[in-house]
Amino acid sequence: MTKKLCLVIIIAFIFSMMYPSISFADSPITSTQFYTAYLDIEIVEKASEMTNIDEKTIKYLSDPEYPLDIKAAVINALGWEIEGKDNAAWYADFIFEKPLGDLDFDAVP
Numbered sequence: 001m002t003k004k005l006c007l008v009i010i011i012a013f014i015f016s017m018m019y020p021s022i023s024f025a026d027s028p029i030t031s032t033q034f035y036t037a038y039l040d041i042e043i044v045e046k047a048s049e050m051t052n053i054d055e056k057t058i059k060y061l062s063d064p065e066y067p068l069d070i071k072a073a074v075i076n077a078l079g080w081e082i083e084g085k086d087n088a089a090w091y092a093d094f095i096f097e098k099p100l101g102d103l104d105f106d107a108v109p
Contacts, residue, residue, distance in 0.1 A: 035077035041070055047077035053087040058094045 038044040043060050050057075057078075061071050078087060092100040 030080045033076065035073040038070060038073035038077075041073070044070065044073045044077050047074045050078070052085055053078060053090055055094065058091055061091070062095055 035044055035048060039048065043057065047053075047057055057074060060066055061074060089100040092098070092103060096103060
């Protein structure tokens with residue numbers, strides 16, 4: 001019986017390697033709205049209601065004194081839909097004082 005089971009497993013493995021299926025991976029960080037657990041924190045609640053990032057939120061995210069879990073909740077609350085948003089450009093412009101397109105990514109710390 002164990003020889004048959006072993007043979008079936010080996011054949012199934014070989015078959016799966018011959019015909020790999022395409023799969024789409026999804027990250028829990030982008031598919032889970034965990035920010036809802038942080039809605040009692042003002043900056044997270046505000047981020048959940050805004051369309052584009054504002055200066056106060058950018059300052060919060062760039063300040064090393066604030067907890068990382070709350071920063072992650074703020075980013076999660078802003079959402080992952082980028083169509084019609086320029087959050088990365090606004091953040092880069094504020095932090096690096098130059099447009100996103102002008103940044104030398106090899107030199108950015």
